[in-house]
Amino acid sequence: MEIVGIGTQNWKSASNQSIDVNNGLILQSESDCTRLRRRDPVPFFRDYVLDLSNGVADKYARSTREVVNLLRNTLLSLNESTKAMLRSKENLETALENIRKDLQLNRETAHLRSLKPKEERLADGADDLLNAERLHLVNLKQALEAKHRGVDELLQQLAKSRAALQKLLSERGRVCDLVCGVTRPAYSRQSTRDSGAPGPGNRPSTCGVGGSGADGIDALGSYTPQCEMVIKDAEDLMRRCKLVEGDVAETLDEVKRLQKTAHKSVNDGLVKKISETVTFDQKLELAAADSRRTINKARRWESFAAKSLGYNLGPEKYSDLKAREKLDRPIIRVYQRHPGNQVPEAQEIIKARNYYEDSLLTTRRNIGLLQLSQRRLEEDMRAKKLAASADLAALRNRRKKADHRW
Structure with missing residues (x-):
């Protein structure tokens, strides 16, 4: 005998509809879980992000450390150039003081010779030599004063460059507190002694990590355009210092030689004049x-x-x-x-x-x-x-x- 449903059709439809809705929700939930599993980060995402951030900061700090070392070495080289210029200035001041003493000695000689009797005050070759020595010393004094002014101006420029380097070094070094200060030097000390200044080819290759500018220069990187400008200015000043130092040394050698020559010529003239005077006195x-x-x-x-x-x-x-x-x-x-x-x-x-x-x-x-x-x-x-x-x-x-x- 066939069993006939007792419940009504509406009653069955309501239950079936609930089952269908439940099945749809199950499928939707499983689909969302799969999709969200792919989209959402892993459970250790926090640690992973921390490691990434620390890596970026460490890489930037190391790159900046090389820039700081480059700036520090440039500052050291600039200090050596400043010392050389100070020595040149001292040598120039010593030479100027010697010339002033020679001028005073020239005046003393002329005064002592003016104490002679009236008939012996006639102008002679010794007076001509004294006048020539005085004019020669005045010309040398003017030349050395011009050199001294040039060295003073160069020292002022060096002081400004040193101040800019120190300021930039302090600013760049603010991110290097947590990294070791020892790193592979951008250039050796021996090359520094030979060349006198770090050149562009000696700059670190890791400068400006993450930058998009040419040669690693980036306004937001570790090697900024300001660093490039300050270092280039320092290198130009150091090259000028080398040229000026050599020129001053040559000038001082020439001045000493000319001073000795003029002094000897006047002394020889006085000796000859004394000899002639003694000869006439004997006659x-x-x-x-x-x-x-x-x-x-x-x-x-x-x-x-x-x-x-x-x-x-x-x-x-x-x-x-x-x-x-x-x-x-x-x-x-x-x-x-x-x-x-x-x-x-x-x-x-x-x-x-x-x-x-x-x-x-x-x-x-x-x-x-x-x-x-x-x-x-x-x-x-x-x-x-x-x-x-x-x-x-x-x-x-x-x-x-x-x-x-x-």
């Missing part, structure tokens, strides 16, 4: 000796002529004449008894007196002229001795202060 002494000898000879002749004149004139009083000295002595009176018999005794005595008087006058005039010449010779000798002493004092002063240790 003047010989001439003065001849003059004294001639004066003594003339005085002896004057004395002889005066005595001879007195002998010829005889006594002043007639009563003092002896009988043989009188013009009217007996033999003469007897001789004159005949007409025309005259003796030229009186005329000859008068003529002899005139001769002696003329001889005395000439001799005394010559003695006066010789004495005047003697005084002039003695004055000239005294002037020559004073001039030689002044030149010798100037020469001793120059030799004493030639080492500039005063």
Whole structure:
């Protein structure tokens, strides 16, 4: 016998509909689970993200550490260039001080030579050498002052570059607190000594990790355009420092050579002038000796002529004449008894007196002229001795202060 359903159709439809809805929800849930399983992260996603973030930060810190090392090495090289420029500046200042001392010594020499007697102050070759030395030293002083100003300007630029490097180094180093400060250097110390500055080829290849710019330069990376600009400026300054250092060294060597040459030429001129002065002083002494000898000879002749004149004139009083000295002595009176018999005794005595008087006058005039010449010779000798002493004092002063240790 066939079993016929007792429940109504509506009642069955409601139950079947509930079952169908449940089956659909089951399928939808299973589909969503599959889809969400593929989409949703794994359970250890938090740790995974932490590891990724730490890796990115560590990579950036290491890259920045190389940039910091590059900046630090550049700063060290810049410091060495600054030291070299400071040494060059000190050498220039020492050379300028020596030139100022030489100028002062030149003035002292001219002053000592001006203390000579008036007749010995005529311009000579030594004065020309002193003037030439003074002009030469002034020109050297102006050249060294120009070099000194150039070195000062370069030192100011180095100070600005060092300040920029230090500021950038401090800014870049803010992300390197948690990484080791030791890393493979971007360039060796030996290459730094050889080249004097890190070149673009020595920069780290990991700079600017994640950057898209050329040569790893990225405004948001570790190697920023500011780093590139600061390093390039520092390299340019270091190259200029090398050129300036060599130029200053050559200039100082040339200045020292020219100073010694000028100093030696003036000293040689003074030595020659002293030698000439001493030679003329010796000649003047010989001439003065001849003059004294001639004066003594003339005085002896004057004395002889005066005595001879007195002998010829005889006594002043007639009563003092002896009988043989009188013009009217007996033999003469007897001789004159005949007409025309005259003796030229009186005329000859008068003529002899005139001769002696003329001889005395000439001799005394010559003695006066010789004495005047003697005084002039003695004055000239005294002037020559004073001039030689002044030149010798100037020469001793120059030799004493030639080492500039005063």
